[in-house]
Amino acid sequence: MSHQMHHPHAPQPPMGMPPQQAARNGLGIAALTLGIIGTVSGLIPLLFWLAGTLGLLALIFGLVGLGRAKRGQATNKGVAVTGTIFGVLALIASVAGLVITVSAVDTAVKEVNKALDGAEAKPKDGGSAPAKGYRGGATAVYGTGLNVTVSKPGHYTAEEASAGHEQGNKSYKVTVRLENKGSKDVTGDLVSVEARTGKDGRTAERIFDSKVGTGFSGTLTAGQTATADFAFDVPPGAKTLDVEVRPGFDHKGTHWQLTL
Numbered sequence: 001m002s003h004q005m006h007h008p009h010a011p012q013p014p015m016g017m018p019p020q021q022a023a024r025n026g027l028g029i030a031a032l033t034l035g036i037i038g039t040v041s042g043l044i045p046l047l048f049w050l051a052g053t054l055g056l057l058a059l060i061f062g063l064v065g066l067g068r069a070k071r072g073q074a075t076n077k078g079v080a081v082t083g084t085i086f087g088v089l090a091l092i093a094s095v096a097g098l099v100i101t102v103s104a105v106d107t108a109v110k111e112v113n114k115a116l117d118g119a120e121a122k123p124k125d126g127g128s129a130p131a132k133g134y135r136g137g138a139t140a141v142y143g144t145g146l147n148v149t150v151s152k153p154g155h156y157t158a159e160e161a162s163a164g165h166e167q168g169n170k171s172y173k174v175t176v177r178l179e180n181k182g183s184k185d186v187t188g189d190l191v192s193v194e195a196r197t198g199k200d201g202r203t204a205e206r207i208f209d210s211k212v213g214t215g216f217s218g219t220l221t222a223g224q225t226a227t228a229d230f231a232f233d234v235p236p237g238a239k240t241l242d243v244e245v246r247p248g249f250d251h252k253g254t255h256w257q258l259t260l
Helices: 026-042 045-070 077-119
Strands: 121-123 139-142 146-150 170-180 191-197 225-234 240-247 254-259
Touching (some): 026 045, 026 077, 045 077, 170 254
Antiparallel strands (some): 139 146
């Protein structure tokens, strides 16, 4: 007697009904995820570019996900709608961040330009600063309202106990005058005065004794004026003395080309 083996068959869908397919919910989920991340990124102005990119992707994925839900290919219509909304919010945040960033950069550039303009000195009577330096007695005016004047050089006799003077060299003295017509204080201790001489630009040593060398000190407030004498050691035969005054870190150095 033979036994016939019967194998069960897979159930068949009813006549006229298409076979069931897995729900295609991926784009709706992606839209929600990217939309949330993009919106959060938009809260940081410097990340406006990331918020815009993620927001655009969330909007596209959300709309496609909605289309799938309407066609019955996806079952997460609510997720797709929420992702689309977050995508729009991320784009709005991106535009706001771009405006804030551009405004901040523009303000910073204006402040830097203002600071640079104030750091460079111009002649008292206007015009451009001389390429070879100011003459003795001329006044240089900074954009911050600080006026600096260096006198013409005069012969100076250094004391025996002076420092910076070499035997056989000549000594010359100049008077530096600071007038603060601006609104910011000027720190006298930060004012540096240096000099060079000769065609080779050799440093002229600054002389220190009981009469000269102490320089400026204290704070020069608005409306105040301060004066200090400086003497420099110059080798014989030198015909010029280039004096540079730098009134602090926020001012550029200004040169006076003095004839000896």
